[in-house]
Amino acid sequence: MVDRFTQQTRSRMMSAIRGKDTKPELIVRRILRELSVGYRLHRKDLPGRPDISMSGRRKIIEVRGCFWHRHPGCRFAYEPKSRQDFWQQKFASNVERDKRNDRALRDQGWQTLTVWECETAQVTSLQERIAEFIEVGGHSASGKGRNYPREADETPAG
Structure with a gap:
């Protein structure tokens, strides 16, 4: 299928997509502030420059877009109709890079939590998670002591 936009228009549209300070990331940051949790953004000294890091806790929160990082089972992780070979390769490299960075962080002793873009719509459940x-407070907020998945592909679909 042929792209309905010119190459220049498509290029301008794609360049407008931000990698930092996205709406889902700002929602997660607001939740952390409400929980009175300190954090740092996009640390260059950590693999993949994670979105949010909490050094004292050795915890990382990655906020990932469902489309770009292929959230399994999510309606937002649809397949584009044009240039399918390009997009399949692009998505595969994004997912592989995410796995590689998550593994490297784990190897350095960090725990990671992946927050998918679609999950930011339910703020209350996201805040609990x-x-x-x-x-918070040195014990599990819910008292359940749930073990969190460490790899992006193990995160439940939202």
Whole structure:
């Protein structure tokens, strides 16, 4: 299928897509501030420059777009109709890079939580999930002690 936009228009549209300070990332950051949790953004000294890191807790939160990082089972992770070979390769490299970075962080002793873009719509449940992950107050916020998946492909679909 042929792209309905000119190459220049498509290029301009794609260049407008941000990698930092996205709406889902700002939602997660607001939740952390409400929980009075300190964090740093996009640390260059860590593999993949994770979105949010909490050094004292050795915890990382990655906020991933469902489309770009292929959230399994998500309606937003649809396949584009044009240039399918390009997109399949692009998506595969994104997913592989995510796995590689998650593995490297784990090897350095960090725990990671992946927050998918679609999950930011349910702020209350997301806040509970984040509080439980970071163990606000030195214990699990829910008391359940849930083990969080460490790899992006193990995260339940939202």
